[in-house]
Amino acid sequence: MTNASQPFISLKNVYKQFGDYVAVDNLSMEVHRGEIVALLGRTGAGKSTVMSMLMGTIACDAGEVRVAGVDPCQEFDALRGKMAVSFQTDRLLPWRTAVENVELGLQILNRPKAETRRAALAWLERVKLKGTEDKYVHELSGGMRQRVSLARALAVDPELVFLDESFSQLDHVTSQVLRKDFAQIVRTYGKTCVFVTHRIEDALDIADRIFVLAAPARVCLELQVDAQLRADADVMSRLHDDIAHAIGGEEQEEGVHE
Amino acid sequence: MNAMSKPLDKPGIKLAAKPAEGSAGRRELIALAVVIAGLALAMEIGSRFTEDYILPSPVVVGRALIDLLTVDYMHVVITLGRLGMAIVFSLIVGVTIGLLMGTSKKAGPYLKSLVIIDTGIPALSWMLIAVFWFKDPEARIFFILTVILLPFYALNVYEGLRAIPRDWVDMMESFRPSRLQVMRYLIVPHIVPYIFLTTKSVIGYAIRMVIFAELVASAVGIGSRMSFAQSTFRIDQVMAWTFLLVILNLALQSAANLAEKRLLKWRAEAKVR
Numbered sequence: 451m452t453n454a455s456q457p458f459i460s461l462k463n464v465y466k467q468f469g470d471y472v473a474v475d476n477l478s479m480e481v482h483r484g485e486i487v488a489l490l491g492r493t494g495a496g497k498s499t500v501m502s503m504l505m506g507t508i509a510c511d512a513g514e515v516r517v518a519g520v521d522p523c524q525e526f527d528a529l530r531g532k533m534a535v536s537f538q539t540d541r542l543l544p545w546r547t548a549v550e551n552v553e554l555g556l557q558i559l560n561r562p563k564a565e566t567r568r569a570a571l572a573w574l575e576r577v578k579l580k581g582t583e584d585k586y587v588h589e590l591s592g593g594m595r596q597r598v599s600l601a602r603a604l605a606v607d608p609e610l611v612f613l614d615e616s617f618s619q620l621d622h623v624t625s626q627v628l629r630k631d632f633a634q635i636v637r638t639y640g641k642t643c644v645f646v647t648h649r650i651e652d653a654l655d656i657a658d659r660i661f662v663l664a665a666p667a668r669v670c671l672e673l674q675v676d677a678q679l680r681a682d683a684d685v686m687s688r689l690h691d692d693i694a695h696a697i698g699g700e701e702q703e704e705g706v707h708e
Numbered sequence: 709m710n711a712m713s714k715p716l717d718k719p720g721i722k723l724a725a726k727p728a729e730g731s732a733g734r735r736e737l738i739a740l741a742v743v744i745a746g747l748a749l750a751m752e753i754g755s756r757f758t759e760d761y762i763l764p765s766p767v768v769v770g771r772a773l774i775d776l777l778t779v780d781y782m783h784v785v786i787t788l789g790r791l792g793m794a795i796v797f798s799l800i801v802g803v804t805i806g807l808l809m810g811t812s813k814k815a816g817p818y819l820k821s822l823v824i825i826d827t828g829i830p831a832l833s834w835m836l837i838a839v840f841w842f843k844d845p846e847a848r849i850f851f852i853l854t855v856i857l858l859p860f861y862a863l864n865v866y867e868g869l870r871a872i873p874r875d876w877v878d879m880m881e882s883f884r885p886s887r888l889q890v891m892r893y894l895i896v897p898h899i900v901p902y903i904f905l906t907t908k909s910v911i912g913y914a915i916r917m918v919i920f921a922e923l924v925a926s927a928v929g930i931g932s933r934m935s936f937a938q939s940t941f942r943i944d945q946v947m948a949w950t951f952l953l954v955i956l957n958l959a960l961q962s963a964a965n966l967a968e969k970r971l972l973k974w975r976a977e978a979k980v981r
Binding site for chain 1 (some may be wrong): 873876878879880881882883884885889893894897898900972973974975976
């Protein structure tokens, strides 16, 4: 397990190939406890492959991946209850109501029934969905579903939250509101968060650090962002341009936009 | 209905609102009543131009039906009991086999081959084989129905397993569940609609099979009574039994629909325009 001085997540010279296709090439990066880190890149840059390796669902071919001091793939169960994921699509189970979907992770962790219900209701309230507890998935809007998905991830009280393009399927306004709410919750509860996105504004809006990935996944730009920088529109505009330039200047075509 | 719970319409697909469901149900009932009345009328007209042993009037068939229900009701109970036992057993074993087909790398391919071979064997072959293999009529009928119904459950559940979205599996995996938890929280709820679909599909077929089986292998039950009615030239009784079987089929289908509606209330009912 990690101590305070060690990075919470580290990737060292990670390499991953699918057949002849190189998805990740010599990627190294570190994430510290309590940070919100964005992995930003064009479609096909290997962001989701990196995320899958961090989640432990695929192994790297070379290099080393450590999450909370363990290899997430080799020691898959060691991260039980320590991490949670919110995906691009909500992935809610349609036979469960909103509150029952939020309870899923807690049930898997075998938490007592009463505690599970209490925690699920509290998280639904935190993501501003009070009153929708008994709604089935088809009765909720896209934004509401994504909020339930976030509540499901956060309800297990994970140390680490992964977001895989969680806001990208929502309209601009809903996405903006949701990511602000999410960032506030993550900072309030001191979670570490890694989120994958192809939208520059998502990253600039909430990340403490941004790793811009070029294909095959390797860091081509690393940026630190804080509240002071965010308050300066000119600096943010320059950062946006720098990122767009690093990505390859084809942001419009690939959906990378502000 | 507020904005939050308002179902979203998609092109070509209209989500049915609750009142529309009720009116659709009424329309179906009215259509059924009209068809029955039409058939009864045609039968009545036909009976006036033919001999009684060819086509009796609906009134004669109705009297025969009342007689059967008062005198021979035990045969109905026996047939229903056989049917129920065979369906429940086939459901339990078929679902288990289907789950193993989809989840066990070792046993799956063998079970799948076995089930596919079973589906290729005609029902009549099983009936004749059962007569050779089993002395007890109950065992014969149970065996015949089971070997015929079981593959439907196994194959549909297997297909249900294959239809589980990879996204859901990944989502579950992110919480690091045990295999039992994946089964309990994901697989079993996902295959419930497939079990209902199979049950509704096999009810009519199972009724036909149990009647055949009773005709071949038993001295009691509706099938054997129909055979007796045929041998005594009682076409009114044959028709009365037939009418009763249709009613039984409709009643069982309705019961399955009702149970499905209660258990699968989470599903948004879509209606294609």
